[in-house]
Each structure stands twice: as C-alpha cells, then as structure tokens.
C-alpha cells in the first residue's frame with residue numbers, strides 16, 4: 001500500500017473524476033489586474049497543480065460589479081475568458097482539475113470600491129466589520145438580476161475550461177445573508193421561516209444547474225455553522241445542505257463561520273482540524289461528497305479524516321501556499337520534507353487586508369514562481385560565506401546560499417539556533433512556530449552548512465576565517481527606556497519571561513502594549529488557567545459548572561495591567577491576529593490602558609500619566625516590553641575594517657516582523 005492511500009485515492013464530484021482528495025480552496029491573492037488573471041497568477045496555480053493537488057478552486061470570481069471589487073478575478077464579461085483559458089489549460093496540463101468560485105459579497109462591500117454604488121443585501125442591515133455601510137434592500141428585480149449574473153458567470157467559467165463551479169455561500173457573503181434571520185428581515189417569500197430564507201440560495205443553485213445542464217459539476221461552499229449570535233447552527237445547515245443537494249449541488253465545501261464571527265477561523269490559535277466536526281455533521285445527512293476546511297495542515301490529519309469516513313475531501317489552502325509540493329512529497333514518502341505552514345497569516349491573509357500581493361513567511365517563492373524557478377540558480381562560483389547569527393534571517397540566508405552552491409558557516413553566540421523563534425512560539429496558541437526550527441535544521445544539514453554554536457565572533461576571528469562574504473544577522477535586543485527606577489529588582493524584561501528565564505511574582509504591570517507586551521500578558525495570564533486536557537477531563541466528568549470551567553479556562557488569577565502610550569493596543573500585531581489576542585486578554589481580565597505614558601518605576605509599581613493626569617499602578621513586578629534595537633556592533637566594526645562583501649539582514653538591520661527577516665535572508669542568499 002502506498003503512502004496515505006485514502007488521501008490519494010480518486011473521487012468523483014458529479015461526473016468529474018479527481019485524482020486525489022486534496023483540494024486547494026479559493027484564495028484571493030491580489031495578483032489579478034483589472035479582473036484579468038496574470039502570468040503570475042497562472043504560474044502560481046500551475047506550480048500547485050504540478051505539486052499534486054487534485055482539485056484547484058480559483059477565486060472568488062466576481063459575478064457582477066455590485067458584488068465584487070476591482071482587485072478580484074472577474075467573470076462578469078466574456079473578455080476575461082481567453083486569459084482564464086490559459087489558466088485552466090495550465091492546471092489541466094499538470095493533471096489537476098479546476099473550479100471557479102462564483103462570488104457575491106452582498107453587504108460585505110463598500111461603495112468606495114464599486115464606483116459609488118450602494119452595496120445590496122436581503123435587508124438594510126449593516127456590518128460593523130465591513131465599514132458599517134447600510135446596504136440597499138434587494139428588490140425582486142435585483143434578485144432576478146443577481147441570479148442571472150450567477151448563471152452567466154457559471155457559463156463563462158465552463159467556456160473558460162473550468163471543470164466545475166463553486167458557488168460562494170459561506171463566510172457571511174450574500175447567500176449567507178439570505179439564510180440568516182439576523183441579516184434577512186424580509187417580509188416577502190424570501191424572508192421569514194428557514195424554508196423562505198433558503199429560497200434565494202436554492203434558486204441560485206437551481207438556475208446554475210439549469211444553465212449548465214445536468215452533468216456539469218456544481219459545488220457550493222457553506223458555513224458549517226454561522227458562529228455568530230442568532231446565526232444558523234450546524235443542525236440548521238444540515239437542513240440547508242439537503243436543500244442544496246436536492247437543487248442539484250454535487251458537493252458541499254464546508255468552512256467554519258462568518259467573517260464577523262468572534263470565533264477565530266484561520267489564525268494560528270485555531271487547533272488543527274477544529275471545524276471538521278461541522279463537516280462531519282453535514283456529511284451524515286447527505287449522499288454527495290463533502291469537503292472539510294480550515295487548518296487541515298498535514299497529510300497525516302487529512303489521511304485520518306478520509307480513512308475514518310468523516311469527510312470525503314480536504315481543503316489545504318495555506319499549506320499549499322507554503323509548500324506547493326505537499327501532495328507530491330506526501331505521496332512519495334517524503335512527508336518530513338514538507339515546508340510547514342504555521343498559520344501565521346503574515347504573508348497571506350494580512351496581505352489581503354493590506355491590498356498587497358499574497359506571499360508566505362516560509363515560502364518566499366509564493367507568488368513569485370516566475371521570478372524564482374523551482375530549482376534555484378546555482379552560484380557562478382562557490383564562495384566562502386560567514387553568517388553571524390543563527391536566527392530566522394541568518395538560517396534562511398545560510399540555507400539559500402548553501403543550496404546555491406556556496407560554502408557557508410553560521411556562528412551563533414547561544415548554545416542553540418533559532419534566535420527569537422522561541423519567543424514567537426512561547427505565548428499560548430503560537431506553538432506552530434515551533435515547527436520552523438526543525439525545518440531549518442533539516443535544510444541546513446542537507447545543504448551542508450557548518451554550524452558553530454557558542455561562538456559570538458570578534459572582528460579578528462572573522463578576519464582569520466577570511467570569508468569572502470559576511471552576512472550579519474545578529475538580531476536585536478530589548479530596549480530599556482531611561483525611566484527612573486528601571487534598574488530596580490522588581491523590573492524584568494518581557495524577553496526573559498517568554499524565554500522562561502524568570503518568573504515575575506504577584507501583581508504585574510507591563511510597560512509597552514505592542515505585540516511583545518500583549519503576548520507577554522497573554523503568556524502570564526494563561527499560565528494561571530487550566531489546560532485543554534484538564535478542561536476536557538473536568539468537563540466530561542461534570543466536575544464543575546460550565547460557568548466555573550469557563551472561568552478556570554480563561555481568567556488570570558492575578559491582576560495584570562498593560563500600559564501603552566499609543567492610542568491602540570497591539571498596533572504591530574497582524575490584522576488577522578490582533579483582535580484574537582485582545583479578546584483573549586479581555587477574557588483573562590487583563591487591564592489594557594492606552595494613551596498612558598510611564599513616568600517612573602517605584603518599589604511598589606508604576607507612575608504614569610494619561611491626558612495630563614497622573615495615575616499610580618500598583619505592582620509587585622514590572623515588565624518592560626518597550627521595543628528592541630538592532631545588535632549592530634559587529635556590523636559597524638566589519639564595515640569600518642572593509643575587506644568583505646558585507647550584508648546586514650533581519651532585526652540587525654531594523655527590527656520588524658518575522659516575515660521581513662526571512663524575506664531578507666532569502667533575498668540576500670539569492671544575491672550572492
């Protein structure tokens with residue numbers, strides 16, 4: 001029997017034969033131009049088809065103007081078909097099947113991006129998350145128009161060579177808005193009871209089925225449960241899916257909840273496979289395949305879900321951004337070589353929010369497949385390269401340079417590689433970062449990089465090694481602002497705490513509410529809570545009331561205050577993660593004070609000022625999380641001495657996010 005035999009067994013959606021059970025779900029990538037797919041876009045998907053995904057779903061693709069936005073791929077005009085044909089041909093030539101996701105945002109849109117048009121929705125219910133604009137209630141004519149736009153888009157998708165279409169009926173978009181009693185307040189036959197609220201989505205499935213004929217595969221993407229107050233439950237969605245099946249859907253693609261849900265959907269703290277239970281609930285009621293989604297990160301989990309018959313296919317979105325060859329590696333017994341998606345969202349979802357092209361923390365080639373071919377160009381001649389500092393930036397630079405044929409040595413002053421990765425992985429819900437160090441260690445070993453630990457390196461040592469190139473990746477060190485009292489015994493650095501070197505007693509005040517301050521507060525607060533295993537044990541045995549268990553699982557047992565001088569907490573946390581961290585802190589009872597400037601640290605706490613008024617925060621322990629500064633000395637000495645090709649990367653150049661450090665490592669490794 002081969003590796004992961006169930007995952008790599010074929011399946012049919014309608015009459016469409018798909019070579020395996022791995023689907024690459026639709027992901028907005030910001031690579032299209034004026035609605036057209038680009039060469040960059042085509043190469044991104046061609047590489048993933050060649051990597052072995054069975055089904056590739058493209059999109060979302062706008063079906064009309066009022067439901068789309070200018071950054072999306074479009075299917076509202078025939079002019080887009082020729083380029084899309086190139087895309088589908090590329091995917092097919094690599095042995096995968098393709099589908100186009102048909103998208104209408106409804107109230108999740110802004111007039112500013114649709115030429116001043118007012119977004120439309122079943123009822124004029126605004127969404128706070130999407131700018132709070134009140135949509136216009138759809139008339140009967142709008143309803144007919146949107147249905148026809150769906151059909152026309154589906155026909156174009158078929159003409160463009162897609163093997164299937166997927167209707168976007170999840171995440172809180174237009175179809176969800178009709179289904180939910182929270183957003184559908186209509187008094188006509190499209191509102192009221194569930195049988196009426198499902199009418200519009202059902203009609204969309206029906207008209208698409210009629211338009212495409214009985215044999216063309218139609219998938220519908222749904223929320224397994226809305227996960228918003230007053231929204232649809234998994235039991236409701238089981239009924240809805242039965243309706244979709246009867247209306248002609250050939251498969252159901254099941255995600256978690258709405259964008260507005262306060263239950264995190266795809267951040268790192270979402271446990272792997274967390275929403276599979278929703279897909280399982282629906283599969284039990286249907287006779288068509290179901291596809292499970294969200295945080296199905298590795299072939300082992302995927303195989304077990306298919307083996308147990310919980311679901312029929314799995315979506316792997318970000319894991320295939322991180323490693324397009326995941327399926328091929330898994331199938332050929334090289335699963336250990338898979339580049340792990342850590343669900344950080346730094347290169348993907350956060351980029352979507354910033355209207356920038358999607359890339360990836362662990363895969364700098366993502367979206368740049370044309371620029372950087374699969375096998376890296378070998379260096380003209382092998383050079384002797386010294387990398388000073390074995391953090392993420394240094395390891396990436398060393399690995400790339402060595403993979404390209406250079407002779408590379410890393411000097412790391414501590415007794416282990418990884419630099420700040422261990423700080424990143426320390427707070428609760430960040431353990432995925434722990435997968436990065438073993439991944440780099442494997443790469444460095446394979447590329448024969450020499451690693452010298454406990455070696456800081458002086459200028460004379462560098463000279464006696466006589467490298468041709470020196471890459472300084474010495475990272476950064478925490479800053480202690482010149483507060484009076486900063487030298488006191490009750491003062492700690494956030495880094496010391498996250499590294500597990502010290503444990504601050506009693507009541508805590510943290511100075512600095514950026515990412516490090518917030519994560520340190522989270523780290524300390526969660527140390528007081530019961531862990532998942534204990535929670536499950538107490539819950540199963542009903543040892544405590546649900547309310548008590550909630551408190552035990554969430555509340556810090558001591559007062560923790562975070563002081564931030566800026567108006568926003570967690571300013572430098574990525575957009576997709578920031579709200580989840582702040583929610584966790586609030587649940588823990590952590591006091592968050594913005595606009596608060598520290599004046600002095602005393603033996604009994606911190607004196608600060610907000611709006612000109614002095615405030616005293618009592619504390620047994622004061623923790624400083626006031627930023628970092630580059631470790632720049634060796635660079636300056638090397639620069640002054642000359643004689644080497646010299647680079648400075650990562651935090652040593654300027655402290656930023658992990659993705660910036662790794663990107664610089666990659667680019668420098670490629671440059672040499």
Ligand SMILES: Cc1cc2nc3c(=O)[nH]c(=O)nc-3n(C[C@H](O)[C@H](O)[C@H](O)COP(=O)(O)O)c2cc1C
Nearest residue numbers: 025026027028059060294295315316317318348349
């Ligand atoms: C950058 C990005 C863009 C996405 N865009 C879409 C989209 O346009 N339509 C959609 O249905 N889901 C979209 N999603 C959700 C993915 O399809 C998928 O459900 C999600 O990433 C969870 O799967 P994963 O953990 O395997 O990445 C997007 C996700 C990401 C990360």
